Amino acid sequence: MNRVYNFSAGPSMLPLEVLEKAASELVCYGESGMSVMEMSHRSPDYEAIINDAEAMLRKLMNIPDNYKVLFLQGGASTQFAAVPLNLIGRTGKADYVVSGQFSGKAYKEAQKMGYDVKCIATTKEDNFDHIPTVTKDMVRPDAAYVHVCFNNTIYGTKYGYIPDTGDVPLVADMSSCIISEPVDVSKFGVIYAGAQKNMAPAGLTLVIVREDLLDYADPKMPTMLEWKTMAENGSMYNTPPCYAIYMAKLVYEWILGMGGLDVMKEKNVKKAKVLYDYLDSQSYYVAPVKPDSRSLMNVTFVTGDADLDKKFASEAAKAGLKNLKGHRSVGGMRASIYNAMPYEGVVALVEFMKKFAAENPKA
Numbered sequence: 451m452n453r454v455y456n457f458s459a460g461p462s463m464l465p466l467e468v469l470e471k472a473a474s475e476l477v478c479y480g481e482s483g484m485s486v487m488e489m490s491h492r493s494p495d496y497e498a499i500i501n502d503a504e505a506m507l508r509k510l511m512n513i514p515d516n517y518k519v520l521f522l523q524g525g526a527s528t529q530f531a532a533v534p535l536n537l538i539g540r541t542g543k544a545d546y547v548v549s550g551q552f553s554g555k556a557y558k559e560a561q562k563m564g565y566d567v568k569c570i571a572t573t574k575e576d577n578f579d580h581i582p583t584v585t586k587d588m589v590r591p592d593a594a595y596v597h598v599c600f601n602n603t604i605y606g607t608k609y610g611y612i613p614d615t616g617d618v619p620l621v622a623d624m625s626s627c628i629i630s631e632p633v634d635v636s637k638f639g640v641i642y643a644g645a646q647k648n649m650a651p652a653g654l655t656l657v658i659v660r661e662d663l664l665d666y667a668d669p670k671m672p673t674m675l676e677w678k679t680m681a682e683n684g685s686m687y688n689t690p691p692c693y694a695i696y697m698a699k700l701v702y703e704w705i706l707g708m709g710g711l712d713v714m715k716e717k718n719v720k721k722a723k724v725l726y727d728y729l730d731s732q733s734y735y736v737a738p739v740k741p742d743s744r745s746l747m748n749v750t751f752v753t754g755d756a757d758l759d760k761k762f763a764s765e766a767a768k769a770g771l772k773n774l775k776g777h778r779s780v781g782g783m784r785a786s787i788y789n790a791m792p793y794e795g796v797v798a799l800v801e802f803m804k805k806f807a808a809e810n811p812k813a
């Protein structure tokens with residue numbers, strides 16, 4: 451059976467080379483005589499895997515030495531609670547920017563705990579069709595942190611700038627844009643991401659945290675959510691998501707092998723351009739996102755007719771272009787074109803869009 455072009459928002463495509471490498475080592479890893487799935491996480495073989503994964507990620511993202519890298523479980527959604535629990539102790543209050551559904555959930559989670567949280571900017575009234583402008587004067591100077599979602603997976607928007615929050619640490623959910631392009635880690639206090647969009651299979655959550663931010667946890671917080679405990683134990687306070695970390699290592703290796711995040715970005719820009727250029731050149735499909743906020747990873751568009759949208763997704767699937775239906779809360783179409791999506795997949799999508807438009811004239 452042939453592999454399809456899978457435009458799923460997550461879990462999503464993994465690079466074919468990575469899957470093939472994993473398959474070749476699936477039953478017996480190196481000289482160990484066993485699968486990575488069967489290894490003790492305390493064994494020398496596994497220690498080498500997790501240490502390599504961290505070293506490769508540090509190299510890839512150019513992570514400064516005063517940041518800890520944590521490989522955790524629970525998904526990005528668990529970090530919605532872990533972020534306030536770990537950081538609120540700095541000052542007792544926190545600021546949030548709500549630019550879509552996930553940042554809204556993060557905001558609500560912090561509110562639920564009864565903390566003093568404030569939404570300092572939102573684009574809700576514009577259906578989240580662009581990224582809000584966040585300036586230093588909007589941030590409460592005594593906030594423990596400012597939380598943003600850097601790429602809004604559902605709406606297809608991305609920050610084109612890093613907000614200047616002064617001395618207040620910036621915390622970013624980068625689940626759907628991590629390792630898609632270079633980012634200056636030193637501008638952030640914390641970066642976190644669920645791995646299943648652009649890094650690995652589901653089950654792994656990455657946290658990159660500046661060391662000086664490890665000392666503010668609520669003493670009553672659950673141990674499993676405490677970054678400091680995880681940092682002191684090299685992400686091995688308990689059993690880490692061993693196999694997903696191994697897969698992430700293979701993905702990091704794949705990107706390093708092609709030249710790192712500058713090269714990755716070049717490829718991603720080239721792919722997204724094919725799609726956006728076509729969207730801008732015609733009127734059958736509409737791209738709702740404002741051009742300055744467009745995501746490189748998730749591209750949303752609509753025909754303006756819900757029945758046609760439905761037909762589009764189902765006929766595209768038959769043509770080997772899977773999972774183009776938009777998120778259930780917004781409808782329309784969404785093409786997630788993460789690192790693993792080849793250029794050819796995007797070209798095939800645009801060819802299909804042209805054909806569909808020609809064959810399905812609007813009334």
Ligand SMILES: *Cc1c(COP(=O)(O)O)cnc(C)c1O
Pocket residue numbers: 460524525526527528552599601602603623624625626644645647
């Ligand atoms: C998918 C996603 C989440 C939720 O991730 P889980 O790992 O399923 O909890 C949170 N934030 C963003 C930006 C996402 O894309």
